[in-house]
Amino acid sequence: AGVTQTPRYLIKTRGQQVTLRCSSQSGHNTVSWYQQALGQGPQFIFQYYREEENGRGNFPPRFSGLQFPNYSSELNVNALELDDSALYLCASSPGQGNTGELFFGEGSRLTVL
Amino acid sequence: SQQGEEDPQALSIQEGENATMNCSYKTSINNLQWYRQNSGRGLVHLILIRSNEREKHSGRLRVTLDTSKKSSSLLITASRAADTASYFCATDRPPGGNNRLAFGKGNQVVVIP
Numbered sequence: 001a002g003v004t005q006t007p008r009y010l011i012k013t014r015g016q017q018v019t020l021r022c023s024s025q026s027g028h029n030t031v032s033w034y035q036q037a038l039g040q041g042p043q044f045i046f047q048y049y050r051e052e053e054n055g056r057g058n059f060p061p062r063f064s065g066l067q068f069p070n071y072s073s074e075l076n077v078n079a080l081e082l083d084d085s086a087l088y089l090c091a092s093s094p095g096q097g098n099t100g101e102l103f104f105g106e107g108s109r110l111t112v113l
Numbered sequence: 114s115q116q117g118e119e120d121p122q123a124l125s126i127q128e129g130e131n132a133t134m135n136c137s138y139k140t141s142i143n144n145l146q147w148y149r150q151n152s153g154r155g156l157v158h159l160i161l162i163r164s165n166e167r168e169k170h171s172g173r174l175r176v177t178l179d180t181s182k183k184s185s186s187l188l189i190t191a192s193r194a195a196d197t198a199s200y201f202c203a204t205d206r207p208p209g210g211n212n213r214l215a216f217g218k219g220n221q222v223v224v225i226p
Contacts, residue, residue, distance in 0.1 A: 003155075030212065032212060032213065032214075034216075039218075040218055040219075041201050041203075041216035041217050041218045041219050042156070042201070042214075042216045043216070044213055044214065044215065047212070047213055055213050057213075087153065089155060089156065091156075091212075093212045100143075100144050100146065100161050100205060100212065101146060101158040101161055102156075102158065102212055102214060103158070104148075104155035104156040104157070105155050106154055106155045107153070107154065107155055109153065
């Protein structure tokens with residue numbers, strides 16, 4: 001099975017909190033999260049490898065994450081701001097035998113009002 | 114920081130024509146990848162070229178890499194309506210293998226049947 005993300009669409013208001021979920025592709029132990037604003041390329045948020053954060057982009061601490069023993073992952077965003085409206089993409093990759101490519105889910109479209 | 118940066122082109126071509134798009138980056142890389150994204154969906158990996166390679170082919174795709182100019186190009190030959198999408202380049206910095214990619218802003222390609 002490929003990478004699956006839930007929910008696909010959601011609407012929140014400023015100040016609220018949101019949790020996005022991702023199931024990695026079978027056999028992949030590394031999950032990365034990206035934020036893609038409308039008309040822009042994806043921006044790296046952070047990566048998890050074997051349940052530990054393994055690199056972080058230029059995002060504030062209110063963006064946090066988790067990875068579970070089955071390698072699925074969550075992205076949490078607190079105190080939502082209007083600029084957090086974006087497509088949030090999860091991508092998985094194998095830790096070993098890594099060919100370099102990422103396998104993306106369909107994304108979660110977050111709208112903050 | 115964002116590595117890959119495409120020329121912000123919106124290409125509109127007839128079916129059967131070739132489509133060429135470019136990407137430049139700022140620092141040294143381990144590899145450069147191209148991804149396709151259909152409107153609002155997840156990204157699909159197309160091709161990866163390593164820093165010691167100059168040209169690579171995959172089906173109708175041809176990618177070149179010029180590390181001296183820090184640039185890459187993607188050529189799609191004999192385009193089809195199904196090639197209509199946004200195309201992103203992404204770079205993976207040395208030492209590589211961590212899959213924390215930096216994406217460009219994308220090129221929007223419309224293939225007219």
